[in-house]
Each structure stands twice: as C-alpha cells, then as structure tokens.
Amino acid sequence: MGNVNSLPNKHDEMEILVKTQTVREVLTRIEGIILEIVTSLSKGEAPVLTLTNRSSWSNISFDRAIGLQMSSGSSVSVIRSDCPSSVTKFAQILKILSVIYRLVQRNSYATKRDIYYDNTQLFSSQKAVDHIVDDISCMLKVPRRSLHVLATSKGFIAGDLRYMEEDGTRIDCRSSSVAVAVSSNIGGIRNIVSSAKFVLIVEKDATFQRLLDDNFCTKLFPCIIITGKGVPDVNSRLMVRKLWDTLHIPIFALVDADPHGIEIMCIYKYGSVAMSFEAHSLTVPSVMWLGLLPSDLQRLWVPKDVLIPLTKRDESKLSSLLKRPYLTSQPNWQKEMELMTQSRVKAEIQSLAAIAPDFLTSIYLPNKLRYGGWV
Template sequence: MCRRLLLCAQVGCATDDDFVPFACSLDFAIKTLEELPYCLVALYELRFVTLLLFAVDKHLATRMDLMNKEFLAFTKDLSLNTESVFKQDPKLAAAIDKLCTSERKFIAAGSVSLPEPALKPSYVLLIEGNDARKSLIKKVEDILSDINKCADSGDTPKLVIRNQKLWSNCIYDLDRVTLKSFSEAKKTTLCYSSSEDKRRFNIIVFVLTKVHELLSKNLTVTRRELFYQNVMRLRNQANLDVAVRDVCCLLETPPWSLGIVATAKGLIAGPLTIHHRDGSVVDCTAAGGILIPQDIIGITEFRSTAKFILVVEKDAIFQKLLDEGALLRLGPVIIITGKGYPDVCTRQLLCRLCSELRLRTLALVDADPHGYEIFLTYKYGSLAQSHLSSSLACSSLVMLGARHSDVMTLAPVEARLPLTELDKRKLTNLLKRPYLDTPVGARIKEELKVMLSSGVKAEIEALAPTAAALCDAYLPAKIIQSDYLGH
C-alpha cells in the first residue's frame, strides 16, 4: 500500500478518471514484480516498476519516465526518511563510518596538517581590497617598463622564467609537487631577438597587458574568451595556456587572482550545498549532478552531511552511479568527476573540499596507464601546474580501484586488453616520477611495475559490467576491504 501511494503521488493523476487505469496498471506491475523471485521490490528499485508501467499503460509513460530520471527529487519532495526506504548493508555502513572517523582522527593527530599556502588565494585579495590589486598592477607595470627601457636603449628585452618542464625543478613537500623558489630553480631566458622565443615573448606581453586591464577594472575573463581576443597572434589555446602559466610564475600569483579563470567541465553530486560570496547557494543534490562552479575562490562555505568523497574518472561511470542511486546506497557520499583528465576548477574544488570538510577521499579510475596518471594528478599535482600545487593537489587522496589485482581476479579474460606501445611508454615515464620514490609512492610504483610486466589493462566496466554490479557489489566490497592505494 505504501508503494502504491508513493507512486501515485509522484506520477500525479489529473482526474479520477486518470487514476483508475493507473491503479489497475500499478496493481498489475506490483503483482508481476512479486511473482519474480529474483527481484526485490523496494522503493529504491522503482525503475523496474517504471518499465512495466510503460509496457502496460503508454498514457503514463512520459510521467513515469520523469520519475525515473528525478529519483533524488522524488525522495526529497516527499520528505521521505531514506533509512526507511533503503537499508544499507551493516558491514558497508560500518566501513563508511570507519572512513569518516579514521580521517578525522588522522587530521586531529596533526599527520596531514598543511602549511599556509605560499600564494594568497583570491578571496584574501578581495578582503584586502585595492592595496593587493595595486601591488599586482605595479609588478606588471615594472615588468613592462623594463621591457620598454631595454628596447629604447637598443638592448634585447629578456624575460627570465622558472623552467616548469623539469621534474628536478620541483620539491615534494607533504607528498605533492611544488615548484622550487626562483632563487633555487633552473631558469629559462626568453630573448626577444631569438626567432624561437619571439612568439612566446609577444604572447606573454599580450597576457601581461590584459592582466593589467583586468586588475585595474576588477574584471574576470575565461581563458577561452581571452583566446578569442587575439586569435591571430595566439594561434591556438595551448600557446595562451603556456603564457598564462609563465605570467603566474613571473608574478608569483595564481591565475584566478589575476582575473583569469578556467572553464569548468567537471560535475559534482551529493548532499552538499555551496555558498558563494554574492549570497547565492548551489544545491548539489540535483538529478544528474551539477556543473562545477568556475569561481571556486568565490565560495565562502561548504555544508554537507557526507561521510566521504568519491572521485570518478569518467562521466559515464559518474552517471551510472547516480542512475543506480549510489548517493543513497553508498552514501551519504559526494561524487565528483573531471570527465577524464581533470581541469583546474575540478582539482581546485576537490582540494578545498578535502581540506575544509575533512573527509576521506577515494578515487575510482580505470586500471590502465591513463587512469593511474589521472589519480596521480589529483593526488600529487602536475608538473605544468606545480606553481599552484597548494591549491590543486589533494595529497590525502587514495585509490579505491580499479587495481591491477582486481583485473586479474574479476575481469573476464576476453575483457582484458593488451597494453599498447603508447601505454608502455606512459607507464615507463610514470615510473620515473620522483614522488613515487617515497614510502607512500612505493606501493603505487610496484602496482605500475606489475601492470607493465603483465602487459594487461582493463576499464572499470570490465570488472563490473552493469551499474548494479558496480554499485551493489564491487564498490561496497572494496570499501569494506579498505585496502587503499596511496596512504
């Protein structure tokens, strides 16, 4: 009877005449489900009822499809007690509670206390007001003035920048990649007279002039918008990205403090509300998740009842988990994806969530070289963004799966793929990463060696071919097992 009332409430019958065929269809659907010994009729499995009703009564198909897509909104709108709707496996619930409490004890003990970041985040600049902006404007003016003086005197203008292509130019403080200081790092000198350096030099000057304008007018611009302001000179987005990175190194300031923001592509879902400085509030419980905000530094507060964070490599897996009700069945959990290699906004948001919510963060990636590199990027940071690691790297991140051992035990032989030559080269390069020569990195390095020697890789779908298998079997088993890589 309870199921019947809840379904009626969600579908919404316009008239009594509408309700009669609906009630008959519902009775038939429930009766059919109850006759199937392998199908447990629980409220969180309403998708089966949806499919049956679609076959019985096309008149209600559109409304029932809406119910299937908006499951989270359905439970929220009816003010349901989710504990009465879905009973979580006690072992899984205990493992999730352990995740939450162990992370808080770990932090309370001071094991992962982070120093003050070397670069001030943008919200500090906003609080300090015009003085901070004036300081940055003066730095830009000094650099441009030096260039003009050299040109006027007949000397060749030069720019000296820290080389961000060398791993030897980084230190590994607190298990993250950090660019050495200007006095310690090896440097690259760009000479305007050099035909090889002239284009890069000109683009840096272009970015500096735009930064001066943005800071003076207190404006922001996306990298893509900046690119279209001078397509002929920039030629491609990569040239602009390199120039922005160079300017940030010259000014020792993150790009968002200069008014240059990245375009977000990642998604986030779960029991989380994001509060912005303009007073707006973003609710992340929306069906299908929400796009990660671009203005991460404009976020003033996070509020959440989640017990851990799950970082998912691929959008397809992210959507499957949401469709399967993972926010309830594995939850309370925040699920986030960068849709492959993560953008700056996704990494920046994850870094803030980890540090401010103090939640254990688990990664779910493919058991292949690209999946492991994505995990390492989230955890340690990247070489190209080493000057921003304090704002981007999540050093407490651990890998939940997919491990190479999972591939050999769970993936069917036909689902295992041979490593390509490109895969082998990538693995070889990953093994050379200096941060893997640490106690924490040693286990990751061993895992990469085993993958290389076996010559086999696999995607997550090979281990759990259906969304139900992923949500009900693989992930709960891994969480209960608690054998994480990277801690």
C-alpha cells in the same frame, strides 16, 4: 553543519584576506615587469622577459606533503623583443599582462576564450593563450585564479553539497539525476555545506553518470562525486582541494586499472610538471586509490575476455610512472603497478559489469568502502 545563509566562517574570512593581499601583489609585480621594460628601452637596450621552464622534470622536486613542486633554481628561457623567433611571444605576453592588470584593478573577470577572440591576429590559437596565462602565473608567482582569467570547466560534481558562488548564486548538487558543472571561479565559492562522509574522484564521465543514475551518493553514505572527465582541468583539481580543505573528509579515486588512469589519479594527488609552481593549492596528498586495482582483477576473477593486453605505449607509461619520485613513498601503489607489469593486462572500470550489471555500485564500491579496500 549549518546552512547556506550562515555568515562566512573563518576559512572564508581568511580567503578574503588572502585575496586582498594577492591583488596588491599581482598589480605590484606587473608594474615591476613593465618598469624593467621601460628601463631597458631608456638605456637603448632590447627588453627581455624571463620565463621558468615548466616542462622539465629537472626543475621539479618532490615534497611528500605537497607533491611535485618547482625548484628554486629552475632553468629559464629568455623571450627577447629583438629576436624574430620570440618577438611574437614577447608581444603576446605583454598584451595578456595588460589585460590581467585591468581585470585585477577593476575586480572583473574574463575567460581565456575572451582574450583569444579579442585579438585573434596576435594569438595564433587558443592554446597559445592558455599556455601564456600559465607562464604569467608562474612568472608572477601567484595562483592562476588570482589573474582574474577564468577557464571554462569541463568537470561535473554531484552529491551532498551546497555552496554559494561569488556572485551570490546558490548551488545545490543534491539532485539524483543531474550533475552540476564545476565552477569556473573556485576561489569565489563560499558557505560550503555538506554532510558527506567522503569525496570520490571518478576518472570517466560514463562511470560518473552510472553512479549518478544508481543514486550512489545517498545509497550507502552521503558523499560527493566529482569527475574531471579524463585528465582533469585546473578547476576540477581546485574543487577537490577546496573540498578537502573545507570538509576534512577522505578523498578516494576510482580510475581504470591502466597506466593512463593511474597517471590521472597521480595528477590529483601529486600534481603535474606543467603546474608544479602552483602545487600547494592544487594537490591533495591524502588521495587514496580505491579502485580499480590490478589486484582486484585477480581477486574478483574478472573474466579474461574483458581484460586488455598492455600496448607498447602502456608499458612505456608504466615504466615512467614507476620511476616517478613519489612512488617511493607509496609502496602499495608500487606493488599494484608491478603486478600490472607482470600480468601485462589492463582493465576499464566497466569490465566489472562482466561479473554482474550492477556489480560496481551494489557490491564492489560498498564492500571497498565498508572494509577498507583501498591503498
């Protein structure tokens, strides 16, 4: 498929063009916000900032090709500079806007942690910075990575994959024993080279490590495995999307047969409410559920002593998932979840070890991939 030293392909060139246009957009939109504030002050009025409500399902619409996306008529909250309950947030937003403006203008980057420690008195916590960066991304209507504010990645990736970071560092993920941390700057990745036949999203780090230890990425087919170590961070989701856009290969998910695992898979496939404004660059609608399926538990006669009864919280989560707008387009997923509701049990991927210690990598996954055992 080429080599790491090859010239940028058309996909890379398009990304460079888009990046240049986005820089202009970000600077222009921040200038527009500051102009509105100055205009209000010149009129003797208290400046306000308007933020879209990112936590409400009422602001969400579902598009089968994109996932959960923010509606155009979304409800908003007004952050006033003359109100004691919101003046601190107003100041925090202005401070981060000024940092972003300088970063974009200079084409440099900072981490969210850098921003927090630059003024700990203004920002009550790291979470406050994280939340405001997302609010600003939504307010400016640009992807979060275009703000030049990076988040530390928690995900790992391994398999038949090589690429170059924006600073020229060459990354090789083909080691059979050590995974590579997912980049903090996915937008800067270029010259992706891979012969992988598919990408496997793995919910848990422990399962990911087991696949790595068993040399799964080369045994059956060349492939890529990635984990967000539970609920995925934005960088892990961006990386999966980048691989899908570039390699055009199937994307499978391996999660626990429980409501939490299903929701994690849905975040990769359909997105989340909080980041719905960026759905077009984060979701991968082609994600297929490889396992662990509730129907697998019956089909494989998984020992009952490793099955776990659903808690009240599990039942509530399952009921909520079944009401999600995207489930109507996935009748097979719906059947699996209804089966879980009826059986009232859940199981972790590790439960397959009760059948045989190497059952997951030697029998379960090879058979699923060979014979199409996904939904």
